[in-house]
Amino acid sequence: MTRIVVAGPRGKMGYEAVQLCIKEQDLTLVAVVDSKHDGMRLSDFPEFSDVDVPIYTEMDRCFSEQNVDVLVDLTTPAFGKKHMEIAFLHGVRPVVGTTGFSDQDISDLTRLAEEKQLGAIIAPNFAIGAILMMKFSQLAARYMPDVEIIEQHHDQKLDAPSGTALKTAQLIAQERQPKHQGHEQEVEERAGARGADYEGMRIHSVRLPGRVAHQEVLFGGEGQTLSIKHDSLNRKSFMPGVKLAIDQVLKLETLVYGLENLID
Numbered sequence: 001m002t003r004i005v006v007a008g009p010r011g012k013m014g015y016e017a018v019q020l021c022i023k024e025q026d027l028t029l030v031a032v033v034d035s036k037h038d039g040m041r042l043s044d045f046p047e048f049s050d051v052d053v054p055i056y057t058e059m060d061r062c063f064s065e066q067n068v069d070v071l072v073d074l075t076t077p078a079f080g081k082k083h084m085e086i087a088f089l090h091g092v093r094p095v096v097g098t099t100g101f102s103d104q105d106i107s108d109l110t111r112l113a114e115e116k117q118l119g120a121i122i123a124p125n126f127a128i129g130a131i132l133m134m135k136f137s138q139l140a141a142r143y144m145p146d147v148e149i150i151e152q153h154h155d156q157k158l159d160a161p162s163g164t165a166l167k168t169a170q171l172i173a174q175e176r177q178p179k180h181q182g183h184e185q186e187v188e189e190r191a192g193a194r195g196a197d198y199e200g201m202r203i204h205s206v207r208l209p210g211r212v213a214h215q216e217v218l219f220g221g222e223g224q225t226l227s228i229k230h231d232s233l234n235r236k237s238f239m240p241g242v243k244l245a246i247d248q249v250l251k252l253e254t255l256v257y258g259l260e261n262l263i264d
């Protein structure tokens with residue numbers, strides 16, 4: 001039985017993660033960490049009426065008082081790193097879907113995981129289809145190095161570009177040399193018109209009500225184009241990946257950044 005704490009249980013992803021813990025027979029939810037409601041029970045909220053676990057607002061105290069194997073963090077970019085550091089201090093393995101980590105954050109946390117010899121997973125996207133979209137894009141870039149990424153999300157998202165878009169760009173950059181794209185004398189008549197720059201690749205972020213999580217990777221070559229597209233239509237699409245990460249993190253002694261590293 002793997003003992004889980006979910007941080008961010010009343011959020012869109014956190015809600016699904018709590019349901020996952022109830023559904024899976026080898027997971028047990030022991031507590032949740034929320035931004036408020038310290039001392040209440042999750043079952044005090046109608047949508048969780050059958051989930052009787054304590055709510056903590058201080059992660060440190062939660063881990064001092066409860067026996068926990070894995071932290072599932074689905075909060076906000078401002079807290080992801082801090083929560084992982086607290087988990088490491090208590091010997092708890094973090095599975096983190098929260099986005100907004102910088103390259104420096106990833107290397108700091110990798111060092112910490114190695115010092116503690118604790119497994120940890122940061123997964124910018126838990127959906128298997130999104131992982132495949134990233135892997136296919138990495139392969140395509142070897143042959144078609146002109147590429148632009150268009151990601152679309154709901155308008156409550158805090159970070160841009162998305163964690164998935166940044167991870168995709170990073171994987172593609174492993175396959176191609178930095179390359180200026182577009183005309184050399186191109187002028188942006190409005191700042192941002194050409195999107196964010198990642199080694200010459202352009203990333204465009206759309207934020208609209210009604211969207212969930214979508215990304216298209218566009219490749220262009222002489223007389224041809226290639227589009228690789230993934231859509232998450234609801235947040236249940238992420239949960240098999242969360243379960244995979246929980247199972248795998250127990251076997252790791254280092255930090256893995258991206259679920260593509262855990263599937264063949």
Ligand SMILES: NC(=O)C1=CN([C@@H]2O[C@H](COP(=O)(O)OP(=O)(O)OC[C@H]3O[C@@H](n4cnc5c(N)ncnc54)[C@H](O)[C@@H]3O)[C@@H](O)[C@H]2O)C=CC1
Binds near residue numbers: 013079096
């Ligand atoms: N890796 C993946 O596959 C996915 C990752 N995400 C990421 O997961 C995160 C959460 O996304 P959503 O659920 O859509 O956001 P949301 O805004 O619906 O939920 C975030 C929750 O975190 C809580 N929270 C904020 N600060 C906290 C703190 N210090 N301690 C505990 N809880 C805190 C908020 O009260 C809120 O309930 C975002 O960073 C998002 O980019 C979202 C979808 C998929």
Ligand SMILES: O=C(O)C1=N[C@H](C(=O)O)C[C@H](O)C1
Binds near residue numbers: 161162163164
């Ligand atoms: O905030 C979201 O919703 C999502 N965030 C992740 C990201 O930043 O890539 C994963 C998915 O796209 C949904």
